[in-house]
Amino acid sequence: MKGRDLLDLADLGADELETVLEAAASMEDVLARRIKKVPTLRGRSLVTLFFEPSTRTRISFELAGKYLSADVVGVNAAAASVQKGESLEDTARTLEAMGVDAVVLRHRAAGAAELLARCLEVPVINAGDGMHAHPTQGLLDLYTVRRRKGELRGLKVAIIGDLEHSRVARSDLIGLTRLGAQVWVAGPATLLPPGLEGLGARVAATVEEALREADVVMALRLQRERQQQGLIPGGEEYARCFGLNRQRLALAKPDALFLHPMPLNRGVEVTSEVADGAQAVLFDQVRAGVAVRMAVLYLLLGGGN
Amino acid sequence: MAEFLWIRGGRIIDPSRGADETADLVIRDGRLTAEAPPTGCPVLDARGLWVLPGLIDLHCHLRDPGQEWKEDIASGTRAAARGGYTAVATMPNTEPAVDTPALVEYQLARAAAVGGSRVLSVGAITVGRQGRELAPMGQLRAAGAVAVSDDGAGVEQAVVMWRALRYAASFGLPVLEHCEDRSLSRGGAMHRGAVSTRLGLPGIPAEAEEVAVARDLVLAEATGAHLHVAHVSTARAVELIRRAKARGVRVTCEVTPHHLTLTDEAVARSRYDPDTKVNPPLRTEEDVAALRAALADGTIDAVATDHAPHGPEEKRCEYEAAAFGISGLETALGVLLTTLVQPGLLAPAALVERLTCGPARVLGHPGGTLAAGAAADVVLVDPRASWRVEPEAFASRGRNTPFKGWNLTGRVVATLVAGKAVWQLG
Ligand SMILES: [Zn+2]
Numbered sequence: 001m002k003g004r005d006l007l008d009l010a011d012l013g014a015d016e017l018e019t020v021l022e023a024a025a026s027m028e029d030v031l032a033r034r035i036k037k038v039p040t041l042r043g044r045s046l047v048t049l050f051f052e053p054s055t056r057t058r059i060s061f062e063l064a065g066k067y068l069s070a071d072v073v074g075v076n077a078a079a080a081s082v083q084k085g086e087s088l089e090d091t092a093r094t095l096e097a098m099g100v101d102a103v104v105l106r107h108r109a110a111g112a113a114e115l116l117a118r119c120l121e122v123p124v125i126n127a128g129d130g131m132h133a134h135p136t137q138g139l140l141d142l143y144t145v146r147r148r149k150g151e152l153r154g155l156k157v158a159i160i161g162d163l164e165h166s167r168v169a170r171s172d173l174i175g176l177t178r179l180g181a182q183v184w185v186a187g188p189a190t191l192l193p194p195g196l197e198g199l200g201a202r203v204a205a206t207v208e209e210a211l212r213e214a215d216v217v218m219a220l221r222l223q224r225e226r227q228q229q230g231l232i233p234g235g236e237e238y239a240r241c242f243g244l245n246r247q248r249l250a251l252a253k254p255d256a257l258f259l260h261p262m263p264l265n266r267g268v269e270v271t272s273e274v275a276d277g278a279q280a281v282l283f284d285q286v287r288a289g290v291a292v293r294m295a296v297l298y299l300l301l302g303g304g305n
Numbered sequence: 306m307a308e309f310l311w312i313r314g315g316r317i318i319d320p321s322r323g324a325d326e327t328a329d330l331v332i333r334d335g336r337l338t339a340e341a342p343p344t345g346c347p348v349l350d351a352r353g354l355w356v357l358p359g360l361i362d363l364h365c366h367l368r369d370p371g372q373e374w375k376e377d378i379a380s381g382t383r384a385a386a387r388g389g390y391t392a393v394a395t396m397p398n399t400e401p402a403v404d405t406p407a408l409v410e411y412q413l414a415r416a417a418a419v420g421g422s423r424v425l426s427v428g429a430i431t432v433g434r435q436g437r438e439l440a441p442m443g444q445l446r447a448a449g450a451v452a453v454s455d456d457g458a459g460v461e462q463a464v465v466m467w468r469a470l471r472y473a474a475s476f477g478l479p480v481l482e483h484c485e486d487r488s489l490s491r492g493g494a495m496h497r498g499a500v501s502t503r504l505g506l507p508g509i510p511a512e513a514e515e516v517a518v519a520r521d522l523v524l525a526e527a528t529g530a531h532l533h534v535a536h537v538s539t540a541r542a543v544e545l546i547r548r549a550k551a552r553g554v555r556v557t558c559e560v561t562p563h564h565l566t567l568t569d570e571a572v573a574r575s576r577y578d579p580d581t582k583v584n585p586p587l588r589t590e591e592d593v594a595a596l597r598a599a600l601a602d603g604t605i606d607a608v609a610t611d612h613a614p615h616g617p618e619e620k621r622c623e624y625e626a627a628a629f630g631i632s633g634l635e636t637a638l639g640v641l642l643t644t645l646v647q648p649g650l651l652a653p654a655a656l657v658e659r660l661t662c663g664p665a666r667v668l669g670h671p672g673g674t675l676a677a678g679a680a681a682d683v684v685l686v687d688p689r690a691s692w693r694v695e696p697e698a699f700a701s702r703g704r705n706t707p708f709k710g711w712n713l714t715g716r717v718v719a720t721l722v723a724g725k726a727v728w729q730l731g
């Protein structure tokens with residue numbers, strides 16, 4: 001995978017996904033050490049370019065780079081709205097001229113990572129582009145589930161919520177189905193985009209149908225603006241009809257895992273009881289995020305040579 | 306001394322007279338004539354070529370006045386001539402909008418000064434295309450406007466459309482309506498469907514067009530006015546129009562070459578290339594099939610380019626931020642011949658009809674025919690010539706085309722306006 005971009009999990013075959021997950025397992029060993037530093041990427045530089053604020057993902061990438069001894073520079077380019085791309089192209093050229101070895105991009109426009117990758121020779125890692133993809137989030141979810149469940153093949157995964165606006169859901173769907181899981185989705189009809197079957201999903205008629213006998217349950221974050229946009233009646237209605245509470249989670253298998261991409265809207269898409277409960281693996285996900293990103297940097301930057 | 310030109314031995318396809326035959330065409334002083342050519346008359350050898358009435362585009366954007374970096378009347382009419390168009394109707398979404406007789410006169414005077422393809426001016430439906438007060442259609446028509454449109458956007462309020470149809474009809478002006486319900490399309494960047502879901506791009510549902518078409522058909526039926534639906538793009542919209550026509554509603558419609566040939570998969574295949582971004586958006590396989598069927602059965606009256614040139618800065622950016630539009634004048638005929646006529650999906654005469662007398666009928670324009678006495682607006686086409694679409698070589702300032710790099714078969718060899726060559730393949 002050396003020298004390649006990571007733009008969308010759809011670009012990776014099952015064997016490549018496995019390669020990343022295996023590399024992530026070794027990286028998790030590094031994370032378990034007291035001195036979390038290996039010289040793998042010494043002398044290589046990494047820029048994180050965030051046109052949309054996301055402290056969590058950015059810190060995760062920056063720590064991943066630092067643990068591998070790369071020089072990491074963070075650029076907070078948070079823009080209020082989608083801006084004309086000349087700036088993105090110019091930024092790319094500037095970074096290239098400065099000799100960076102890889103760029104991590106978060107942008108609110110779908111396809112922005114693709115656009116940047118076209119202008120840059122060095123690898124581009126998509127840290128979220130609009131509603132399109134968030135491949136490292138997908139990978140960390142795969143990693144988290146696989147670590148707990150051993151194998152993804154044959155698992156029933158339920159993804160509940162705002163599928164329409166979720167890049168996390170798209171990347172999870174692609175990755176999970178590629179590795180053999182069966183993914184059911186459910187949510188308010190106004191937040192289910194057309195053609196989810198094309199991404200490998202089975203669309204359930206009700207939340208309950210999706211949850212029944214599930215091995216893994218994921219609730220998606222509900223942005224408050226969906227109510228202002230008139231897409232749903234409101235938070236309370238959402239919590240009652242689609243939120244993950246103890247009773248709903250009980251429809252899944254007793255040992256089902258509960259995942260959430262964070263940050264949480266407690267009392268909306270999930271109750272505190274579930275989010276803080278024994279089945280929740282939210283901090284596994286966070287930890288896996290660093291390991292997976294270390295693995296991606298290692299593989300794309302060819303630290304192995 | 307009369308000036309003659311003798312176009313010899315071509316295949317004349319002139320659907321206005323039901324003609325499809327190998328024959329000669331004689332031009333005298335800029336008009337077609339039944340006379341025999343005099344001895345010593347200059348000859349244009351058309352053996353192996355198709356000789357067609359000059360193509361008429363009833364929907365393009367020449368961007369003049371106000372957005373000359375995208376196009377102006379000189380570059381736009383040059384592009385038209387290269388594409389085989391002898392007349393193009395330019396939409397009024399300029400800056401300012403063409404909502405006064407002075408602006409119509411400006412466009413026509415500018416076109417006359419440039420001396421290329423003919424320009425037909427379309428006036429605005431409402432003042433400033435704001436969708437509120439009616440534009441002075443009587444005066445626009447007196448200045449030479451052939452139709453009215455607020456293209457670029459639809460007329461949002463039903464009451465305004467209702468009045469516009471009645472008022473325009475009283476001056477014999479067709480209303481060219483861009484059918485789009487903004488409450489359904491706002492924020493969208495491509496067709497809403499499986500592909501927009503996969504790409505994570507905000508979608509424009511087919512319903513945005515269909516709801517507007519349905520409303521306007523009701524108003525056209527009730528008022529008896531001539532409604533022309535611009536760039537129809539969905540199967541349901543075309544079916545609504547087919548049924549309305551069967552009931553006798555005075556409705557006509559057009560389709561673009563891109564909606565006849567490309568689907569939303571082009572956005573994915575090109576990996577978010579903004580040159581595939583157009584409004585209405587590229588739709589699905591089923592829509593393309595329905596449009597092709599409707600073009601063949603005559604439900605669709607005309608193919609129009611919706612030529613919408615943009616500068617590079619408006620397209621070299623994120624998909625969502627990019628402008629809508631495709632530069633289409635120079636590729637239309639080649640694309641249609643290659644994708645519809647060569648594979649036998651559409652008869653040559655049917656295509657020529659939709660490019661010549663079809664649009665002429667919509668606009669009440671006298672062109673689109675090779676009948677004796679008509680202006681000698683003629684295009685010569687080599688149906689076997691292959692060429693590659695190279696936007697850098699366009700006469701248009703807009704290089705924004707999803708057909709870039711395509712190999713097309715069928716090329717314009719010469720375009721004559723009133724008997725004079727405005728374009729000749731070098
Ligand atoms: Zn339009």
Ligand SMILES: [Zn+2]
Binds near residue numbers: 366456457611613
């Ligand atoms: Zn238009």
